[in-house]
Amino acid sequence: MLKTDKFYHSTVSSCDDDSLSLKLFSALDRQCQKREDICQELGDIEHFRELAKAIRNNALSKLDSCLSQFTAKAQENGVNIHWAQTSQQACKITAKIAQDNNVTEIVKSKSMITEEIGLNQFLKDQAIEVIETDLGEFIIQLADHKPSHIVLPAIHLSTDDVTKIFQDKIGYDGPPDPESLTKAARKYLRDKFKSAKMGISGVNFAVAEQGLWTICTNEGNGRYVSNKPDIYLGIMGMERIVEDIDHLSVLLKMLGRFATGQRITQYTNLTHGPCAKDGPSQVHLIILDNGRSDILASKYRDILRCIRCGACLNVCPVFRNIGGHIFPGCYSGPMGSVLLPLLLGMEKAKNVPKACTLCGKCTEVCPVKIPLDEMILELRNDASQAKMGGIIEKLSMPIGAKVMQSPFLFSTAQKLMRLGLKPLSKSGWVKWLPSIPGRWTKVKDLPLPAKHSYQSEIKRKGSGPKDE
Amino acid sequence: MNNPIIDKIANTLKIKPFDNCQNPQLSIARGRLIPKDLTGPQKTELFSQRAISSGSKVHHLKDNQALKEKLAEIITADKRIAIAGGQRLKARLSDDPAALLPETCQYIPAKKLDDDSELFNLNIAITDAHLAIAETGSIVLASDENYPRLTSLTAQSHIVILWPDQIVADMLDFSSALKEQIETNPNHSYTIISGPSKTADIEMKLVIGVHGPGQLDIIIMES
Structure with a gap:
């Protein structure tokens, strides 16, 4: 029997779902158009991509000293630094900070790394409630869905879907339009911002030289979670660092433009430790490895340049048909196809790099010039070297190779076909x-x-x- | 200090260094979009254009009398108002900003804002700015014990009072300004605000005023 996995079957059923691909096509086309429009301001985009790549490579090439410098500065500013080698460790540190401070309710802004480590579920099991405060994340938390896009988590849902979810979960009785739904979420979450004693966010970039880090949001929830509660915890992947604040400026120019077609997000917070009366009194930061140090040692280290803008998802012809839900982890699209096999192990994600036409559009738009399509091809090669293909693949590929190498066999095969x-x-x-x-x-x-x-x-x- | 993660990274980089790594600082000027030597009026003009395009309202005013009139126009009756950075505004305006507010509004003094029910019940927050960036049409707030940045988030509407000499051209000018300030005073956090709070999370439809203010008025004092 043909051996396939859940991912394979889901790609087939997702392709059959016309309403999903229609939603994705129109939304992602708009995202691409917005990006192209605003990127014209950059003039020679190649120059910017080269510079952004150099900035990321520079930090990765001296990641050990950047991290040492950053943590020393941050500690000087009163930040409690925690190191986590695994998801489990990061979750435990978070739970401990909450429990030590008798926190049972946490407000959180959108963060892919907390999805990666399964933080919400872990804390829930410890009787600590996490409230997602980004509108998209709030919606999918109520619906118990996974994010379907790293920047646009609720892109798979229609206004009617959201209305239904709000009716069922928060007693919404207003009209089915985005404006009224957003108002309802605002009202609900304001009470949470008021009462929660602890806030959590991800980290867009940390700056080694100045010991500060940024959170970018359009809604303002990033400001709330890092500014209002007494305790603020940031969680960052250890690679999300740049050496100097000038480098941060350049990457902020790229992130907003490539992610959502904005010059910069509406709110960018530069957090610099606790601040009495105008910020949290306790600031923590978890620096997470979770497989990243292995990636740094591998031939796939270029993926660590990724700034999570989602531009590669928006252009991907496969992603536009299947969406992000069926990927076996929180990352999806081209960057996910590279990251997931590396983070989860090839065995769990071996078919993910196969969901690719190798068209190379992702590589073309990547603001930090990650050769995504080449990596995807290389991962397929790894899977086949590790003899992970099904029996049909194992039998047919050597035969195919023989046939294609011989003009006689090839023309005979054509005739037979x-x-x-x-x-x-x-x-x-x-x-x-x-x-x-x-x-x-x-x-x-x-x-x-x-x-x-x-x-x-x-x-x-x-x-x-x-x-x- | 012994740290297994940093040790592992150091070891990896020793065995497998990055080849041909160029120092980005050498070509950082390539990242500049707005020339540093723009004249004051050019910077103000560009700042205004970009702020408007990301959803802010911009007002150019000549003197305190004009400011008083503009505030009376923006602030309708019975509004609950807080002022942050009042001391700095007072020095720059040579006048108490609270005295410029229309008589019909309710002024909430800073000490009352420790109470969440007051903080979350503001209609309007008036603040000064630490800096402004022409490239992105943004204003920058710095943390301050006497200056809760949160008012500019909890209020329904935010009014910023700004002077043209506070506007820098490019994000790179912002970062070099910050670099100097952090060296002399490292204990600040900063917030870059580039327009009203917004979302497009439901079917990509733009909605203004999600968690933060739905309106941002930037007043530029061009005396």
Whole structure:
């Protein structure tokens, strides 16, 4: 029997869901248009991409000293630094900070790293409630969904879906329009901002030289969680650092433009430790490894440059059809296809790099020039070297390779293909095939191969074949 | 201090260093979008354009009398108002900003704002700015014990009073200004505000005023 996994089956069912791909297409097209429009201001975009790449590589090339410098500065400013090697450790540190301070309710701004480590569930099991405060994250938390896009987490839901969720979960009785729904969420979450004793956010960038870090939001929830409660905890991946505050300026220019087509997000917070009366009295920061140090040692270290803008998701023809939900982790699209096998292990995500047409659009738009398509191809190679393919793949690939290397076998195979398909065809088209080849005819008709191949026609006539 | 994560990274980088790593500081000027030598009026003009394009309202005023009139126009009756950075505003305006407020509004003094029910019940927050950035049309607030930045988040509407000499051209000018300030006074956090609070999380439809203010009025005092 053909051995496939959940990811494979889900790609098929997601492709069948026309309403999902329609939603994704229109939303992501808009995101791309906004990015292209605002990026014109950059003039020579290549220059900026090269500079941003150099800034990220510079920090990664001396990551040990950047982190040492950063943590020393931050500690000087009164920040409690915690190191976590695994998700589990990061979750435990968070729970301990909450429990030591008798916190049972936490407000959190949107953060992919907390999704990565499964923080909400962990804290829930410890009877600590986490309230998502980014509107999109709030909606999917109520619905118990995963984010479907790293920047636009609720992009898979319609206004009617959100209305229904709000009716069921927070007793909403207003009209089904985004404006009224947003007002309702504002009202609900304001009470939480008032009462919560602890706030959590991710970290967009940390700056080594000045010992500060940034949170970027459009809604203002990042300001709330880092400014209002007595205790504020930031959680950062250890690679999210730059050496100097000038470097931060350049990356902020890139992040806003590439993520949402803005010059900069509406609110950018530069957190610099506790501040009596105008900020939290206790500031913590967890620096997480969770496999990143292994990536740094691998041939895939370039992926650590990623600034999580989501531009690669927006242009990806596969992502536009399948969305982010079916990926076996919180990251999705091209960057997720590289990160997930590295973070989760190839065994758990071996089919993810296969969901790619290798069109290379992701690499073209990446603000820090990560060669995503090359990495995806290389990961497929790794999976095949590790003999992870199914039995069919194992049998068919060596045969395919043999056939394609021999002109005689190749032309014979072409002839056999026509012979085999002829009885199943009608006026030059095959509409049905059994078993595995049937996956093709399920979605589109297959043209019957021509009687004479292009090559043989050229040989016979000395020029290309004429239309018949 | 022994840290296994840093040790591991150091070890990796020793065995497998990054090749051809160029120092970004050498080409950092490539990241500049707005020339540093713009004249004052050019900076103000660009700042205004960009602030308006990201949803702020910009007012150019000549003197305190004009300010008083503008405040009376923006602030309608019975509004609850807080002023942060009042001392600095007072020095710069040579006048108590609270005295410029219309008589019909309710002025909430800073000491009352420790009470959440007052803080979260503000209609309008007036603040000064620490800096402003022309490239992005942003204003920057710095943390201060006597200056709760939170009023500019909890209020329904935020009014900033700004002077043209506070506007820098590019994000890179902002970071170099910050670099100097952090060296002399490291205990500040900063907030860059580039327009009203907004979201497009439901079907990409733009909604203004999610958690923060739905309106940002920037008053530029061009005396």
